[in-house]
Amino acid sequence: MKIEKQETYLKEWQGHEEIAERMLPIIGHLYRDNNIVTTVYGRPLVNIATIDILKAHRFARLILDSELTVLETFPILEAIGKLDLAPARIDLGRLAVRFQAQKGKLGIDDFVRQELTSVNTGRTPLLDEPQDIVLYGFGRIGRLLARILVEKAGSGEKLRLRAAVVRKGSDDDLVKRASLLRRDSVHGPFNGIITIDEEENAIIANGNMIRIIYADAPENVDYTQYGIRNAILIDNTGKWRDRPGLGRHLQAKGISQVLLTAPGKGDIPNVVFGVNNELISQDEKLFSAASCTTNAIVPVLKAISDRFGIVSGHVETCHSYTNDQNLIDNYHKADRRGRAAALNMVITETGAAKAVAKVLPELTGKLTGNAIRVPTPNVSLAILNLQLSEKTDVQALNGYLRGMSLDSPLQNQIDYTNSPDIVSSDIVGSRYAGVVDSLATIVQGNHCVVYVWYDNEFGYSCQVVRMVQKMAGLELPTLPVEPKA
Structure with a gap:
């Protein structure tokens, strides 16, 4: 009996693992080609491993008080993959539960099409053109922001990390900065491939070219000479925290808004994403993401x-x-x-x-x-x-x-x-x-x-990126829409 139980557990695990592996290319295709972020009860499935897909499903039991498995969500994902959708966040877990609740009134393809009607309008870009991002400073927070922004690059139509501005440290400055991005004693290795382009003085991270620009003062950089325009600049040095100091970035050609990764002084809006997002507007040019x-x-x-x-x-x-x-x-x-x-x-x-x-x-x-x-x-x-x-x-x-x-x-x-x-x-x-x-x-x-x-470090950096997405107008509709009480 014990041997049979052991075999049952192992076969069940292997079956779920195989299905999760089959989910990965569909998740990747939806993200790269349609800017669809798939989730299971809020847990993103993009850019994660097979085991993480299974763990996300395991998490759902905290909400449902019952197990949700890939056996239930994989058919939903397959049906989504057949559609040509506009950008959105789509929760496979919620869709799976709703599909079960309608007790076969609709087939799975018809059900998914009905639930996603509002975004079943064909592939469209999120923005008229990608939003350029510049990091001013490339220390602990700067490098973690770079990791997250590269991870979220998707089809390249959203946020594009274009440059990092630093003071030159040595003749092999570019090599050393690439090495610090590649390896981290706390957060582990970079998830991907990093090379350098010495001619462009750039780090290439998973195909994203990040120019390393050397400067001693914010207003002295002409970003337009690198093709950077209307960029959101993230100042993670903390050197300037008031409006006159932080405003020096706006004197540089190519910068439209500035976000400080430290508490702002004076009348600079301090925003904790998720709490007071209403302070973010196109009329304001300087923001603070407060402290960790x-x-x-x-x-x-x-x-x-x-x-x-x-x-x-x-x-x-x-x-x-x-x-x-x-x-x-x-x-x-x-x-x-x-x-x-x-x-x-x-x-x-x-x-x-x-x-x-x-x-x-x-x-x-x-x-x-x-x-x-x-x-x-x-x-x-x-x-x-x-x-x-x-x-x-x-x-x-x-x-x-x-x-x-x-x-x-x-x-x-x-x-x-x-x-x-x-x-x-x-x-x-x-x-x-x-x-x-x-x-x-x-x-x-x-x-x-x-x-x-x-x-x-990392949790705070994720909050900063959420704020940048809001500043750039990158708010994806979340589906399925919950019925009104």
Whole structure:
């Protein structure tokens, strides 16, 4: 009996694996040729491996309370592949569940055609011409942004990373920068092939030519000489944070808008994608994507505030050390940050609590904040110690946050885990702004403590790219459309 069971498990796995392998070329064709992003309950299937397709289906059980397998979604995907669709995000999981619910009234091809009527209009470009992107700075965040933008290149009709602007470091500068993009001690190797074109002083990443431009001042670059026009420039140096400083980029030929990957000062709009996207408009030329910590905590704070109300609170972050700190003890203009980053926990300030008020005005004056830099190279932890407007309990608070992570407008920002063994390294590569650690949640009456993990490099970079897509007008319709209640 035990041997038969072993064979049953193995054969079932091999069967699912074979179907997932057959899904890959259809998913790739839809993405490259029609700019169709296929998902399973919000989990993207583009540019992932066979095993990741199976894991995405496994995730769906958290929403459905039952298993969803590739046996159910593969026929849906095949039917989609027969259509000539306009760009969209199409959820195979939701379509599969709907198809089962209609109990054979329509055949699968007719059902899919009916559900996708609004985009069954033929292949059309997302934009009149691809949106040029320029990175100003090519450090930790810059290189991760490059990875994500190359991954999302699709048919090349959307965002095109055209250049990275840096200060020349040495005669072999191009080789060294290509090597840093190719290998990363935290995030692993680049998923693809990287070569260099010395004549164009460019890095070729999966066929995308990224020019390396050397400059000492933003206004001194003429991007039009490289064929770059109306570009969105992402400043990930953090050197200029106010309107006069950041506005220097707009003096350069070829730049139309600027996005800062740090908290903006003055009247520069600070946007946490998913929360206050309404601030993004073509009339404004300068934006801030706030900080990694602000992006991690604001979606969770908004969710809690909307449901339970927040009277007051304190935000403490255990933040991985950064390049701003010293490797060993040495002079630093800031207090404590001169001490060896990899050897010490370092108490320092954080502007995250004040930054929250810029995104969620209803929390103005209600939060305090502090930070401890800890000896890890990536992934941080925010501890939200909150006084709520009403009493609740652990089950109710966790259940609500779980629901927000699975099926809400904030599902791409908030993730949720109930793993008893999760630690910081498990969060490396998370594409979410923050991950609620449900087993750490504490509730006593109207007082709660919520722990939120976040990949302060990759998760934040994903938020930045989401914002860039919004700035460029790249908002895909999501199908199927949920019926109105």
